[in-house]
Amino acid sequence: MNVQNNGTPDAPRLRGTLHATLGAVILALAALAPGLAHSDTIKIGVPVPLSGSSAAAGTDILNGAKLAAAKINAAGGVLGKQIELVPEDDACDAQTAVQAAQKLVDAGVVAVAGGYCSSAALPELSAFHRAGIPYVLDASTNPKLTEMGYNTVFRTIGRDDQQGPFAASFMKNALRARTAAVIDDNTTYSKGLAQNTVDALKKMGVDVVYAESITPGQMDYSPTLTKVASLKPDVIYYTGYFSEAGMLVKEARQLGLKMTIMGGDATNDPTLMKTAGPAADGMIITTSPLAQFLSGAHDYVDQYTKTYGQGPGPYSVYEYDAVGVTAKAIADAKSTKPAAIAAALHKINSYPGLTGTIGFDPKGDRSRAVYITIIVRGDEFEPYQRQDASGKWEMMK
Amino acid sequence: MRAQASRASGRTQTSWLVAIVLLAAAIALPAFASGYVVDVGLTIITYAILGLGLNIVVGYAGLLDLGYAAFFAIGAYTTALLETLLHFSFWATLPFSIVFAGASGVVIGYPTLRLRSDYLAIVTLGFGEITRIVATNLDITGGPNGIYGIDPPSLFGFEISSPHAVYELGMAFFIVVLLFAVRLGRSRLGRAWTSIREDEAAAEAVGVATLRVKMLAYVMGALIGGLAGSLFAARFGTIDPTAFTYLQSVTILIIVVMGGRGSIPGVILGAVIVAGLPELLRFLNLWRIFGFAVALVALMLLRPQGLWPARIRRAAPRPEEEKRAHEAEAAEAQGKESAAAVAIADSGAIDAAAARETLMQVSNLERRFGGVRAIGGISFEVRSGEILALIGPNGAGKTTVFNCLTGVIRPTGGQIRWRGEPLGAGAPHRNVHRGIARTFQGIRLFNHMSAFENVLIGMDHRLHTPFVAELVGTRAARSEAAEHAALGQRWLDLVGIGARASEYASDLPYGDQRRLEIARALASQPRLLLLDEPAAGMNPTEKHALMAQIRRIRDLGVTVLLIEHDMALVMGVSDRIIVMDHGEIIAEGAPAQIQNDPVVIDAYLGTAEEDDGPDATDGEKSLWS
């Protein structure tokens, strides 16, 4: 006979203990509300993933923020006060993110610089907007973030709907491709970039023979690649992350595919070359400029490597600039009121950042976002081609 | 027993008071806590609602569901799509999201509920994943981006968008769901779920429509999941598929099991911990989830029944119901009629019994198991009002015949007619509803329920008031429930265990357990009662009482068909005997005939000559002297 034990009858004493525990937990949570005394620092929030699979990227971004804050503080801070960074883990998850944002609001931050996953950035943005606190994004490229009609959102990074046409133009004009295959990994960022690219390609008259998604987390994409091969595209553009990109390029070469393979800016990580080995050679990636290729960022790269023991990841330098431009706005506004800071940010149009001159358009997007292409040679990235002012493609030195 | 009952109600009253105080504190939270705490509180509320919903499926009905997030998703997407595409107001989307979620519960439940529990797990997981992937891949659901721009609900012109306001909305939903879950647990459906969890086959055999009841568990859980989804959409204003992953389903399951499966306060506590603990552990950063995992494993090892396990049901009849039962008994003893609702004897049945008409007709019944012919083309009749015994050596096929008559297995040949109509190949519970009840060779009671509740389950399918009325607690529902309870007490009195109504079935002594099984079978007011070896394990005194019991049952108009090995009992109580051997009937007739039939003696009873010699068993000899 199948007897299942549902539990034991509770003695009243035990239940009382549990009641007490429950009450204590609620009170503890309530007590977590940080008591806010008037402080002598200017608090800038940094919401990034510090746990889970994106933790490495989040930590990298936070490191960039720390370097920026250290530099500013060493020079005397802003308005006579020191900058205090308040990092919070958003775990790349909407519910955790909204709680992280609320925590920052309660902690009294006057501005926020950070963000990584778009799915977390969006709920964070709503929370910050409700409190009137400006949010300067360093890595979230989803166009929706600046299309909400908020005047408190800003970006030091470009948007996917700028990268897409850029990639399409490269494929058409630099590679002279007539047919193309675009693969994404069915996540928000990747699909957005893919759709922008496909639209741009079609407008330019390139025949898109394949535009589907793969499921990340698998290892073997040979069936998809076999199908793509049978359609004979001149170029394959993958808009997902470096992990899958490595698998894809390796398996493609294994199957004997010879066409050019390209990746979007989430593929710009050296793990790509480690995974694919010699197969990755010649792969071209569209990306915001990496710190290593920015002429003004050599000192930053050295300092980062010295402080943290490894080179900076792709986004930390954009975070460095995000913190910097925020501090500038605070100085311009001569106030630590979030509304004033937001207004001052809107007025900035030529802040000399490491990633180039920074200005914001009315939506908050970076008015002169730059993209470049880089190419894999051996186990290094090298700058490849970029567009000059007239849109012509030229090799970078 | 009275003292016990009042002490129990005193304890319940304190519990209610504490619950109300905590609830009031929770409602008042936004007034004195920061926005962050309110946000965490809202996450806790969402998880508590989800936990209560899954608790119905996993805790009450015992079904392992690993894809509960699917209902969460369906509710959220329904609200999101109706608001953004068709410009419904939030309140208008609620009935749709609940109904769609419930409908999907039917769709998922229908193919899966026949599966064993572990297969159920993977299939529900599959449905959960399919839902999420479909939402991710289709354009109409926004693909991986999901749906943006969901307007917050507004009430009388007041927009519910600040964390504090949404929190109160969530609190309101939570209270509704809480009341629903509590009432559900106490209803006939709650009893049915517990019985299925205890012993599904036995539940089916006493009249519980197990498949439908399991389906209802799914649907109720789905409704609540859908409601939680709508709340989620309202809170964030945007939804995307990453909120509805397999990990989300697992999280909700952890809440239910860690808190205490089937226990409402346990589930709430589980939600507080699962949503709140990671927040408290923020300082651990990378070690956060690792720390949570360690705590989870430790908790399961130290306290596998959960933090706040459910108290095992111990329902007992209330004093006034007992009084009613005794009054009816007294009236009938004096020859007067008792109130119809509490009358045990069904006059129609008594009349029919006296008529000795053919109640059941079995023609050429055959049942094979692979190459083995357990029953090979037997035919017999059962006449109303008689006590018919089915005897034969072990392996003759007697229990198989019972199983065929009660619909547990399907005959591979032949036909059974019940009161003139063919007995279809439906589920066993249908046969119970048509008037055939049974007990089992090995006792199959619902061990963790009281004797009283065991009997109630046998009677539940006769309740007339609709289920919704019972949930709400209308006067008609309450009065029928009281009559029901009084009648249940009478059945217990009839078999002689009336004083032990509130004890756990597993605590009863063996003889009383057998009696309880009979009471439970009788409670469905059958025309035919099948007793499978009712005297097994009884001493002679108990066997005499059993014989009197069987006669009293027949006097109430219930025909009895019994399988028994104790020949004294069989000969003493039966009107007619059928003898089986190797799947066939070898003799049929009155006890005196059978006793002397040489074929029967040869196959089963044994002859005097064969008894001489070293193999002689004294027991057998003494039967015939």
Place this chain on the structure above:
Amino acid sequence: MSTFLQFVVEGLTIGSFYALVALGYTMVYGIIRLINFAHGDLFMVGAFVGWTALGTLAAARLPLALALVVAFAASMLATGALGVAIARVAYQPLLRAPRLSILITALGISLLLENGVLIAYGAGFRTYPHLLTQTGFDVLQVHITFAQVGIVAASFALMLGLYLFVHHTFIGTAMRALAIDQDAARLMGIDVERLIQLTFFIGSALAAVAGVMEGLFYTQINFFMGFVLGLRAFTAAVLGGIGNIPGAMVGGFLIGLLEAFGAGYVSSQWTDVFVFGVLIAVLVVKPTGLFGERVVERM
């Protein structure tokens, strides 16, 4: 036609991994009726142990074959031992507790393993050295690499070995007896606790082999790699009839083929829908899986 055959080759390769891991699920379930949710993560741990072993051996300049043998052996032993440890600490104490509790414990162990590796090795991806040759040959316009052949062959060999072990050795027979009736087995003098641990050891070792092979073949490993694969392998085990060893093998290859055809003819994003759809369809028709036995209940 050649595309179809190419898909078959790819499906069999993918399926080998699922089959090897499915064996562990099915063996543990057969013995103690537990769905070991942590099993996919043992596959992941095996891959990481192999990576560490190869990294340490790199300095020793051993011949390739020897290095591989050592890496496999180290991974099998370590992962097997870990499986046994988990069984002793977390599962065996709960064998008499409610079924759901042990299930949640398994989920907790899964989280523990994933995050433990995350902390120890970091969230980034690690890459195996490129040791396998990329060369292959063409047959009927289908490109097959030697590595693929090796993987499928190795999986077959291991499964055959396991089958022979379970059906033709004394210990294997004892395991089968244990799966049928634990109490009766105990009464026959079988050391039930030891056998349970042996089952975990074998299942975990097989998963480790799959993990190292995965690392060698696909090069990239990370702390989350056991998740998708574990889910598909578990589906394979159920498809074949959980508790049934040949069923797990067949199920694994079937799921691999389904994945290949699904991705090839429709799109990779619908793979899981196909896989689960087929599973549900099979279970509706055959509620105990393709090779599962009907459990007869005696009334």
